[in-house]
Amino acid sequence: MSPEQATFRALADPTRRSILVMLRGRDLTISEVAENFDMTRAAVKKHLTVLSDGGLITVRASGRERINTLNPNGIDPVVDWLKFFDTFWDDRLSTLKTVIEKDKK
Amino acid sequence: MSPEQATFRALADPTRRSILVMLRGRDLTISEVAENFDMTRAAVKKHLTVLSDGGLITVRASGRERINTLNPNGIDPVVDWLKFFDTFWDDRLSTLKTVIEKDKK
DNA sequence: CTTTTATGAAACCATAAGGTATCATGTCAA
DNA sequence: TTGACATGATACCTTATGGTTTCATAAAAG
Numbered sequence: 001m002s003p004e005q006a007t008f009r010a011l012a013d014p015t016r017r018s019i020l021v022m023l024r025g026r027d028l029t030i031s032e033v034a035e036n037f038d039m040t041r042a043a044v045k046k047h048l049t050v051l052s053d054g055g056l057i058t059v060r061a062s063g064r065e066r067i068n069t070l071n072p073n074g075i076d077p078v079v080d081w082l083k084f085f086d087t088f089w090d091d092r093l094s095t096l097k098t099v100i101e102k103d104k105k
Numbered sequence: 106m107s108p109e110q111a112t113f114r115a116l117a118d119p120t121r122r123s124i125l126v127m128l129r130g131r132d133l134t135i136s137e138v139a140e141n142f143d144m145t146r147a148a149v150k151k152h153l154t155v156l157s158d159g160g161l162i163t164v165r166a167s168g169r170e171r172i173n174t175l176n177p178n179g180i181d182p183v184v185d186w187l188k189f190f191d192t193f194w195d196d197r198l199s200t201l202k203t204v205i206e207k208d209k210k
Numbered sequence: 211c212t213t214t215t216a217t218g219a220a221a222c223c224a225t226a227a228g229g230t231a232t233c234a235t236g237t238c239a240a
Numbered sequence: 241t242t243g244a245c246a247t248g249a250t251a252c253c254t255t256a257t258g259g260t261t262t263c264a265t266a267a268a269a270g
Contacts, residue, residue, distance in 0.1 A: 008122070040230060042230070042231080042247095046229080063246090078187070082180065084129065144259065147217095147218090147260070151258075151259080169216050169266060171216080
């Protein structure tokens with residue numbers, strides 16, 4: 001699967017988008033993420049795997065825990081794709097992209 | 106389904122993203138869109154329905170034809186979500202929100 | 211009027227996706 | 241060492257999704 005497709009796929013599920021919003025505040029272990037949802041840890045773990053495959057999060061081991069972190073570069077494929085529609089979907093997008101690029105440096 | 110979810114879902118399929126790129130050039134009928142893919146017209150029509158449900162295109166009748174057009178505002182839910190997501194990188198982006206909101210008017 | 215042409219709609223199929231349950235493994239704590 | 245805890249991995253289930261086929265209908269062409 002292309003990186004672009006993996007990222008769009010990862011964003012397509014509302015649970016996964018919620019997880020990303022959660023990780024915006026601070027890094028979380030799998031169990032911590034799972035506490036916020038009415039589903040099993042196994043299900044949450046699958047979502048985290050999809051997010052990782054899509055490059056939207058990174059995972060590091062800390063003892064027996066797995067700490068999930070938001071990846072700042074993860075949405076690049078999406079922003080790059082949206083860029084193609086600047087002329088149609090307004091220059092709001094190019095503005096967004098410009099600021100994001102600057103912020104990464 | 107929420108408008109946001111409908112839009113993210115619509116963008117999750119590579120065929121649908123290709124269709125949007127196609128429509129960037131000019132409006133197309135269902136048959137014209139279908140000519141560009143190795144699948145039946147019925148399958149393409151389903152994709153166009155999903156894109157319409159996601160607010161990314163609009164469809165108007167012209168005789169027996171259905172003309173599909175890119176919707177300039179269709180990407181708004183995604184942009185709005187990305188803005189929220191991007192505050193992870195820098196709170197300075199909050200000023201960007203203001204600029205974007207103003208630009209929409 | 212008859213024949214194309216463009217689309218709509220429904221049934222059907224195979225696979226992907228989201229979820230659970232269960233068991234195995236590695237690690238922390240007593 | 242012995243449990244308890246956090247995660248990994250697999251099998252399995254149900255539904256959604258992407259696709260085809262087939263038939264119906266509306267409009268343009270002759």
